[in-house]
Amino acid sequence: MAQCILQVENLHVSYGPIRALKGISLTVREREIVALLGANGAGKTTLLKTISGLLVPHQGKILFKGEDITGQDPTFIVQRKVIHVPEHRQVFGTLTVLDNLYLGAYHHYRSTGKEQIEQDLEKVFNLFPILKERKQQLAGTLSGGQQQMLAIARGVMAKPDVLLLDEPTLGLAPIVAKEVLELIQELNRSFGTTVLLIEQNIVASLKIAHRGYVIAQGEIVKEGEAQALLDDDEVKEAYLGHAVQ
Amino acid sequence: MLRVEHVTKSFGGVVANKDISFTFEEGQIVGLIGPNGAGKSTLFNMISAIFPPTEGNIFFKDHQLNDLSTHEIVRLGISRTFQNLQVFKNMTVVENVMLGQHIHSKTGLLSAAFRWPSVRREDERAYEKAMGCLAFVGLDHLYKVKAGNLALGNLRLLELARALATEPQLLLLDEIAAGLNQKETRDMRELIKKIRDSGVSVFVVEHDMDLVMTICDKVIVLDQGEKIAEGTPKEIQNHPRVIEAYLGAEMEEEAG
Amino acid sequence: MGDFLQFFVSGLSIGSVYAIVALGFVTIYSVTKVINLAQGEFVMLGGMLMFTFVSAGLPYWLSFFAALVIAAFFGKLMEGTVIRRAKGADPVSLIILTLGVAIFIRGIASMIWGKNPVRVEPFTSNQPYNIFGASITPQSIWVMLLMLFIVAALYFLIERTLLGKAFQACAVNPTAASLMGINPKQMSSFSFTLSAGLGALAGLAIAPIMFPSYDMGIMLGVKGFSAAILGGLGSAPGAVLGGLVIGLVEAFSAGYISSGLKDAIAFTFVLLILLIRPYGIMGERSVGKGGL
Amino acid sequence: MDGVHQTNWIGFVVFAAIVLVFPLIATQSFYITQATFAGIYTIVAIGLGMLMGYAGQISLGQAAFYGVGAYSTAILTVTFGLSPWLSLLFSLAVPALLAWILGHTMARLSGYYLAMATLAFGIIVYVVLVEWRSLTFGASGFYGIPTLELFGLRLTPGIPYYYFVWIITLLIMSLSFNIVHSRVGRALRSIHDSEVAASVMGVDTGKYKMQIFILSAVYAGLAGWLFAHMSYSISPGSFALNASILFLTMVVLGGSTSVWGAVIGAILITVITVIVHALGLRYAFITSDFEHVLFGLILMLVIIFMPRGLFPTLVDWITAQRPKEREEQQKQREESA
């Protein structure tokens, strides 16, 4: 069994008086894709935000490769190559597409060198040709789906070891959505990137994931191998609706 | 009821819509699909007069929309939701929806200041209507929560309720199911059908083919700003250009 | 003709002063989206510290750099102790916050230095040059050169380096910026330090021209703010243009129309330009109605 | 109508009662003077608060309307011998007209650019007040403004004027409550949150912004009228940038998202001034320079610890004390999930 890279223990997170996470524990192993499932407002986004340091838990621990990273700055966590592609795109609207991508590489820009970055850029452009076409356009004027591509591409530019993806295919055309999921699989296979994935298309996400966790109202209610979850009746009932067999 | 004639829209060098024409019959659900950046939202923006077309005309029931401003369009009976949510975050859910009733009341600054009885009556009517719309989409239990605190799925429902509260004849839904899981999408589908059945024509932009193909009477496909196909869902599903540009070869596999 | 040139030269030198102050506004704005109304106070600190050190017998240039460094440190201090703590505040509250800082600094300054204006010697001998009948002092030339140097440096930093992009990223979306490994706190601190330094530099440059006193920051703050907005917030060349425009309009309206109305004329002019260019001369980049 | 913001009339009545009995318990006439000013400022602050918190616009030139209101009545009553009650109409109409003109030219601006335009307007008005000597007597001020008479009663500064001002202020407050809790108020709040969504709901955003801008100018004009007839003389200095910033500060400290915020802000600033002043009387080392330092410090502290303003923070604090309500909120949230 591969080594455990990310470990979350008994995490409690609140927004003021509102308790969003009520004692979440999970583990992610190296080179693994883990899917997070759950209804709207279950706390999935909150979990990712806490791992990447945007939120500070008031109880619980997060370990990265055995190191305690609880409550650290996002910058600290990014330097460990744990990269969060956030919900709602969050592109830098008044910067150009190109600048957005360069900023993706910000944390390793000095150590990597300009040439390597340019090469990475080319790779990303191959994945999303439209971005190359629009590289001087302000990111805020891109269409919804284009912004989503940019957000993912920006995450890739960061050369993640662990990628935290929050609904990466939201608003993408079916073909592109499929490509993005394939890309995630590709990153995982070729570069050994570990992925923690939130995805509304549960079937699709469980198809590429190794394992999954189901969150409901801030608590983990189920976990297991991806296939097992796919076959689970409760999961089907709750998240796919009865019509799917 | 809606006629789009040779509409072109360009932003600087980018041509978002190129010579698009189609008509829209009353009482239908029409789907608008196409790859990312095809120009779907742009078209919606022009129909709701957020910006005018560069060329061409849009007519709604014989009114030319080009020179109207957004707030006038609503009075003609067009309402919409947004792909990138635009709820009034600092207002409660029911207040959000009451704003939909804005055009159906008249209270001005002065009468509001003195709060004549008519003002109170109007407010109460708007409130009733808003609660009705919330009940319709199934959000009535959350009516007094601050909208900014809602989870994404509920926000989509809220936008829908708000749009319905304007009592539109044509409803534009831009990716209303994005961010919903399969079950929630299914519920949304039923809701849209119910809206159509109540006599409102619906124009939907969606990337969820399941949804589009099952409820639309007609589908229009855009690619790189151009209309490449128009027809029934069946026709569209088998249209080679659509499959190539948008659906992808394996689409049938998954659907089937 | 001689008069015209004199008005022009006067306008340029006043305008350059406004421009340097405006550049301080731009520096902070382009990183944090905060309008720092205490900017004028840093200008004052520059001048008054210089006076203090020189009076204490320190060599001229040592005093100069000491004043610069200390004022910059105050900028850092202000960010660390005040601005950073007001996380949840909206832009208007932040403006009032910086106003509070400004009042505070000004109050302390008046207690330390009293209310009388002081005199600071110019950088170099101040024998005015005569160009076609217009007189210009070496100190004014220094101010202009300094201004040009600062704007070039800032422009390069903001527009041409990744650090500059990171600045802008912090301004647009600090959360997302932190996810890129950019530390918005550090950037914010850096921008306040830099901007306080720039303010002090402006103060040092103009101290020999206008007799600094504890309350000089108010007027310069207002003019610098106006210049920054007129030029298009966030744009360094814009700030310079804005400053020069205001300076020139003031000088020419004082010269040709009425010195009593010069402020009214200058600000009417600002209004008119804003009507034509609602985002300032060099325009702030904006996505308008995109991305709905 | 549960779930819709409504006026808390009980709160208003309690407040009104406090205001009305205040002179009976105030031990010094200094407090009465201060409280009268607080009333006048409250009117300006309410208008500005509605402009900022509801329509989302910043004005750095509100004092100009205040000044125009004051000068209109001063000139009409002294130079032209008009009755103050007639000149009131002008004190309201002239600022309204200016706001209307300015509003048209500013329709294209937003954010700091709008702030700049209002700042410019304020400075222009100030210069005009100073320079139009034949009418305003310039920088040293206009004097000889008559006191008001109502039913044969002279409203001299002090308790009579205190009641006069505060009754008008309470009236303005209740009108404003009605406005913000009406269709108009909701439309304004919606503009603040998302202008484009508001217009898609049929809100003519331009019209509403204009209306509220004019309303705020009218309020300021009314306050100016009150101020002029309380003072024997007025001068442009009272209507310069400082005053605009003072009003802005009141709104921000109190919290711009509610009428109460503006009221509390105006009172808060007055209370701070009184406290700092009282300290100055007691402790010799607190000179007036030190008072400024203290004022700056308090300003910073309030914003750091109550970034949304005093009133919303107080409300939160009070509701947090009520566990039942909090539980209910939590329940609702869970239902929403």
Add this chain to the structure above:
Amino acid sequence: GNGGEQAQAGEQEAPAVYKIGAIYSKTGPNSPLGEPEWNATVLLEEMINAEGGINGVPIKVILADDESTQEKATQEMNRLIHDEGVLAVLGSSGSGESLAMKGIAMQNEVPMISAAASVRIVEPVEESYWVFKTPQSDRHAAERIYVYLNDTGISKVGILHDSNAFGESGREQLELFAPEYGIEIVAIEQYNTNDPDMKSQLTRINSAGAEAVIVWGTNPAPAVIARNMKELGLDLKYIGSHGIANQRFIELAQDAAEGVVIPTGRMLFPEQIPDDDPQKEVLMNFYNAYVERFGSEPTNFGAYGHDNFMLIVEALRNGATTRADIRDYLEHNNHDWVGATGIFNFSPEDHNGLTPDSLVMAVVENGEWRLLDH
């Protein structure tokens, strides 16, 4: 606060203390005026009380700073009258503030002695029953300057004044008296107190053909103007106002100050006043005490503060211990009263009581103010 008592108590028995109010602009734009006035008041209160008070009763001054605003002046005036129950109010430094206070003084029938320049404070005198002032009115300064210009044969002048109340009232009087003295004003320009450069205005005045420029303002702008004139190499006579009658002006302008001429009260250089001058003693005593206490010069503004205070003391000493008595005493019993500003003769027709003789002309020579007798 139980102020009222002392005010009425005067008649029967001597009160425990005489309460006097003073409002000066210690902070804000008028602080160059207000600070010396404030200091003078503090100093004199100490001195009088050290001497054992007035007929054995100590005097207590309630000092208040109006921060150069009318609102504050109004508030403090009300406080001093109603809460502190003062017998009289001194101040304020600025004309606007003084006018605001005047209304309250009239309404409440409290004597007030202003330290501001504008003649409107005491005119029309029927409407100024309770109000007096000690500074020379700008009229006196203007006339004094014109006398000097007539003597030196200059007839074309430009005016350059601060846009504040101080500068403006100077300009008004200069304009008013120009025809009487045959002076032609060829240009009137202004500036804002903190403007960094006045070359445009100076160029315009010069081009208009002026022989002299009259500058009306307080530091630092007049020093900037002196320097600008030097830089421009203008051949204009620089005539200042009493607003720069202090050493500070020379320190700032340095060599550019040479030759600058101003009308001033004698407080600028008490040592230079001839010994036979009736004011000499008052001037020297106050000047020395002030310099010793504060380490700076009192300037003319200090003199106003001095006279305001001493006039009240004079009245109290002579048994005028109620508000009405003080007023009456001031109006009727001040004949040739020697103050630091000048020799006062208040009367029902004149609540300022000075003549242009209360001013002398001074010039900067070798970095010092010299009395100019011409």
